[in-house]
Amino acid sequence: MKKKVTKAIFPVAGLGTRFLPATKSVPKEIMTLVDRPLIQYAIDEARAAGIKEFIFVTSRGKGALEDYFDHAHELENTLRKKGKTDLLQKLKATNMDSGEIAYIRQHKALGLGHAVWCARRLLSNEPFAVILPDDVIAAETPCLQQMVEAHAELGGNMVAAMEVPDEKTSSYGVLDIKEDMGSVVSVKGMVEKPEADKAPSNLAVIGRYILSPDVMGHLNRIKTGAGGEVQLTDAIAQEITSADNVYGFRFKGQRFDCGSKAGFLQATVAFGLAHEELRDEFQDYLTDLGSVRNAAQ
Ligand code: G1P
Numbered sequence: 001m002k003k004k005v006t007k008a009i010f011p012v013a014g015l016g017t018r019f020l021p022a023t024k025s026v027p028k029e030i031m032t033l034v035d036r037p038l039i040q041y042a043i044d045e046a047r048a049a050g051i052k053e054f055i056f057v058t059s060r061g062k063g064a065l066e067d068y069f070d071h072a073h074e075l076e077n078t079l080r081k082k083g084k085t086d087l088l089q090k091l092k093a094t095n096m097d098s099g100e101i102a103y104i105r106q107h108k109a110l111g112l113g114h115a116v117w118c119a120r121r122l123l124s125n126e127p128f129a130v131i132l133p134d135d136v137i138a139a140e141t142p143c144l145q146q147m148v149e150a151h152a153e154l155g156g157n158m159v160a161a162m163e164v165p166d167e168k169t170s171s172y173g174v175l176d177i178k179e180d181m182g183s184v185v186s187v188k189g190m191v192e193k194p195e196a197d198k199a200p201s202n203l204a205v206i207g208r209y210i211l212s213p214d215v216m217g218h219l220n221r222i223k224t225g226a227g228g229e230v231q232l233t234d235a236i237a238q239e240i241t242s243a244d245n246v247y248g249f250r251f252k253g254q255r256f257d258c259g260s261k262a263g264f265l266q267a268t269v270a271f272g273l274a275h276e277e278l279r280d281e282f283q284d285y286l287t288d289l290g291s292v293r294n295a296a297q
Contacts (some may be wrong), residue, residue, distance in 0.1 A: 003126045003127055004050065004126075005049070005050065005051070005126075005127050005128065005129050005148055005151065005210055006050065006051060006052045006053060006126070007051065007052070007053040007055060007122070007123060007126070007128045007129070008046045008051045008053070008054060008055065008128065008129040008130065008131055008144075009055045009057060009116055009119045009128060009129070009130045009131070010039070010042060010054065010055065010056050010057065010130075010131050010132075010133060011057045011106075011112055011115040011116060011130070011132060012027070012029050012039070012056055012057060012058055012062065012065060012133060013057050013058055013059035013062070013105075013106040013109065013115055014028065014059075014109075015059075015109070016028030018259065018260060018261065019031065019261070019264075025061075026064060027061065027062045027064055027065045028134075028259075029062075029065055029133050030064050030065055030068060031264070033136065033258065033264070033267055033268060033271055034268060034271045034272055034275055034278070035275070037068060038133050038134075038136065038258055039065065039068070039133050040094060041133070041136050042131045042133040042136075044142075045131065045137070045142040045143060045144050045145075046129065046131060046144060048142040048144070048145050049129070049142060049144035049145040049147070049148045050145075050148060051129060051144075052100065053100060053101075053102070053122075054096065054100060054101045054102070055101075055102050055103075055104065055119045055122050055123075056101065056102070056103045056104070057104050057105075057106050057115045057116070057118050057119055058103050058104070058105055058106070059105060059106050059107075059109070066103060068094070069094070069095070069096045069101055071095050072091060075091065076088060076091060076092070079091065102122055104118050104119050104122065105118070106118045110224075110229060110230050111224070111225075111227070111229025111230040111231055111232075112132075112229070112230075112231065112232045113219050113222065113225075113229070113230035113231045113232040113233075113234065113235050114219075114229070114230040116130055116215075116216075116219060116232055117216065117219040117220070117230070120216045120219070120220075123213060123216065124213075125213050126213060127151070127155075127210055127211060127212055127213065128210075128211055128213070129144060129147075129148075129208070129209065129210050129211075130207075130208070130209040130211060130232070131144065131207060131208060131209075132207025132208075133207075133258075134207060134257065134258050134259035135160075135206050135207035135208070135255055135256075135257065135258070135259075136255070136256045136258045136267050137160075137206070137208070137251065137253045137254065137255045137256075138253055138254045138256070138267075138270060138271070138274070139251065139252060139253025139254070140252070140253070141252070141253075143160055143208050143251045143253055144208055144210075146249070146251050146252065146253075147160060147208060147210055147249050147251065148210065150183070150184060150247075150249055151210045154184065154245075154247055155245065156212065156239075156243070156245025156246060156247060157209070157210065157211050157212050157215065157236055157239050157245060157246045157247065158209070158210045158246075158247045158248075158249050159173070159175075159205045159206075159208070159209050159236065159246070159247070159248055159249065160205070160206040160207070160208035160209070160248075160249055160251050161175060161185065161203050161204065161205060161206060161248035161249055161250055161251075162203070162204055162206050162250065162251070162255060163202055163203055163204070164202055164204040165202070166196040166199070166202055167196055168202075168204070169193075169194055169195070169196050169199035169202055169204065170193050170194065170195050170196070171193065171204075172193065172204035172205055172206075173190055173191070173192050173193070173204065173205035173231075173232075173233035174190070174191050174192075174193075174194055174199045174200060174201060174202070174203065174204055174205070175187050175189075175190055175200070175201055175203045175204075175205065175248045176188050176189030176190065176191070176200035176201060177200070177201050177203060177248070182250070183249065183250050183252075184247050184248070184249055184250070185203065185247065185248040185250070186246070186247055187240060187246040187247060187248055188240060189237060189240065190205070190233050190234075190236060190237040190240070190246070191233070192225055192226040192227075192231045192233040192234065193226045193227065203248055203250075205233065205248070206251070206255055208251070209232070209236070211236065212239065212243070212245075214239060214242070214243065215232075215235050215236055215238075215239060218234075218235040218236075218238040218239070219232075219235045222234050222235055222238070254270070256270065269286075273286075
């Protein structure tokens with residue numbers, strides 16, 4: 001029987017410089033996508049996939065993130081007294097139980113691989129998930145759940161994957177495909193942020209991973225890679241030589257790069273249009289906007 005994936009690492013130590021000045025005092029992960037902070041989307045996705053322990057790799061200035069997961073007793077009492085049960089439910093859905101959540105500091109910004117390695121002592125000898133909250137994925141079946149289901153059959157290491165335009169490969173980890181089986185590909189190599197002419201394919205790694213504990217061992221040993229950082233991609237690639245079990249998973253869903261302003265805006269529009277309370281009003285607004293634009297042209 002394959003071991004269940006019950007722990008997830010959320011690397012959230014980044015400075016969020018692309019969103020300055022907003023991120024001067026607010027962690028990027030607390031920025032609001034419609035009515036929930038970015039991190040809540042990642043947590044909800046993890047829970048849906050059966051994750052029970054949430055490990056945050058943080059850094060200085062992320063206090064608001066830790067506070068967000070605390071129980072807000074005063075606020076809850078006030079809402080209870082006022083009979084605002086709907087709001088109370090919404091608030092309670094964000095609470096974490098004691099012991100469910102752990103915070104580890106990454107003391108130096110040495111890269112994604114290093115951030116994940118910082119959590120090594122909180123894992124035992126079992127597969128674990130990594131979720132990059134910047135990558136928000138709208139999907140009928142949440143992306144990590146799709147991957148957990150595929151992982152239950154295949155085991156090994158699995159990364160979410162998506163085709164990107166050739167000129168974008170330099171922003172991603174890119175897969176060298178051994179065998180393409182449709183929704184799953186087996187992988188014979190992985191390169192971090194290759195220029196288009198060096199990219200082995202245009203199948204890019206998106207921020208969802210299910211990794212074998214051996215990857216932590218590789219992270220113990222590897223040196224800095226692309227951009228002078230310790231790359232998670234390089235540690236996973238070592239699994240190909242030692243165990244030959246790395247898979248790319250073409251998830252069903254739409255991914256938004258909320259690490260960029262344009263991606264954040266696109267996600268805001270998409271999630272606004274999908275939001276029960278806002279859908280109609282927002283749709284009307286966008287339709288009106290479209291006709292004003294067309295009239296002006
Ligand atoms: C990270 C990973 C990269 C992956 C990307 C997905 O890069 O290093 O392999 O393709 O996330 O979003 P970052 O965007 O942190 O530079």
